[in-house]
Amino acid sequence: MSTRDWILHVDLDQFIAAVELLRHPELRGKPVVVGGSGDPTQPRTVAATATYEAREHGIHSGMPLRTALRRCPDAVFLPTDPPAYEAASARVMATLREFPVRVEVWGWDEAFIGATTDDPEALAARLQQAVHARTRLTCSVGIGDNKHQAKLASGYAKPAGIHRLTSDTWAQTMNARPTDALWGIGARTARKLADLGYHTVAELAAADPAHLAAHFGPTNGPWYRYLALGKGEAEVVTTPWIARGHSRETTFQHDLTDPADIARHITDLARHVAQDAAEAGREIIRVSVKVRFTPFLTRTRQSKLPAPTTDPATITRAAHAILGRFDLNRPVRLLGVSVDYTMPDQPAEEVTPPD
DNA sequence: TCTGGGGTCCTAGGACCC
DNA sequence: TCTGGGGTCCTAGGACCC
Structure with a gap:
């Protein structure tokens, strides 16, 4: 195998819930919902995350806590604790930076890694082991030629796995999927695309850029087709982000x-x-x-x-x-x-x- | 299921200027 | 004055993401 550049996407599994379960080990295996001040009777408060056990009751992040309580009266409700997540995140990122790679932090629970290696899976496994040893948190790692591919690959790797999605495997993996499987196309845009006859990634990839530009603007329209072809940013920026x-x-x-x-x-x-x-x-x-x-x-x-x-x-x-x-x-x-x-x-x- | 909080980027349209 | 055409700045809103 030859040495070349890869993009890896490291995505911590169930980050907020995982941090909370480390602090409250007795809650392991129980339905746990984290959100707001932890009072499920408060109106206008939503879940930040829910454990797999809570999800089995139909609870998901974004759901009002009162609804979650109705669906699962036995669930444990915890308040969010941003400083704790900040601290856990910082330890994860510091661990990643100990490797001979470039690290671009992408929020609390994600990072893109730029690496030159002949065995990205082996590198991914070592990253997972180091993060777990240091923080007891598990992560999924996606491997790709660019950030878009690596990001989608880590979704396929969940939980705690490793998955490779490159230009070579893009079409066979993605072509039949709906357009909102792409990173950057959400429900609204997917519906507009479907109205124009583009239901799948393959259909969007074959679209006329000018037609897309006419409906979505000169930047967004062609960009959607670009995403459907599996393209994306491949530069890992290690300098700190300057907030707008x-x-x-x-x-x-x-x-x-x-x-x-x-x-x-x-x-x-x-x-x-x-x-x-x-x-x-x-x-x-x-x-x-x-x-x-x-x-x-x-x-x-x-x-x-x-x-x-x-x-x-x-x-x-x-x-x-x-x-x-x-x-x-x-x-x-x-x-x-x-x-x-x-x-x-x-x-x-x-x-x-x-x- | 009555719908958080913190971000980023793009687009359309109007004002204004030459 | 029946009005052109481009460029820039500003504002409001939309879409998406974590």
Whole structure:
């Protein structure tokens, strides 16, 4: 076998549930649901994850906790604990970085690995062993020529397995599958594609790019066909990601109707976001406000600031001005404030003239 | 099954300018 | 004035992902 470059996708199995079961070994084998503050009677709270035993009762992530409770009154409900997942994730990523590979972190429970080897399966097995030895967590590993293939391959590898999906095996594996099996095509786009006669990956791969562009735009349309052909990004970026923006939002258990109440929450959210930005050392160039009315109508308004700033008072004032542009006649179930950061490579304005 | 929170990127349309 | 055509910036919304 010859040495060449590979992309591996490491996906931790049932990450949040697995971390919780390590802390609560007595719950192993029981239906466990993690979400919100762990109180299944709270409205407007959904499951972050559910163990296999809970899934057998029809419970899945995204399901309202009250529904989960109805489906399985005996389930154990736990609150989410982001710092614990953060810590576990950091240990996994540090373990991966000990190998002679390039590591691109992709969220809490995933990473892409760029490696040069003649035996990617052997490398995958060593990664799995190291992660398990260090953290007691299991992971699935997909092997591909690019990120798209490796990502789908790790899905086939679950749980705790290794699977290879390359350009050589792409067509036989994927051609008969529905288009939403592709990474980047969801339910909405799959339905639109089906309406146009593209039901399978093979049909999408054979589509006319111009026809797709006419329906999905000049970038997205041709991109969908590209995905159906098994292509994708093959570059592993090891430099830390620079966030484009940041946001905070809250769904209220009981609707807000009092304007003063709404304004107070906007103040809190804006201050929070401004503080986060300050801690991250980032300047803000745009502020957005999100309002979700009952039953579930979401609207956003935004405005660009005259100049980048880190000043909390400026951010808060901007958020209130934007809030003033909403019609607040209906009850409000969610408020959010988000900001865009200035990016390092695009300084906001003027260049200092030379002396 | 009354539907979280935090992100990223793309598109369409209007304003404005030459 | 019955109006052209391109370029850029800004905003609102949609889709997708973890």
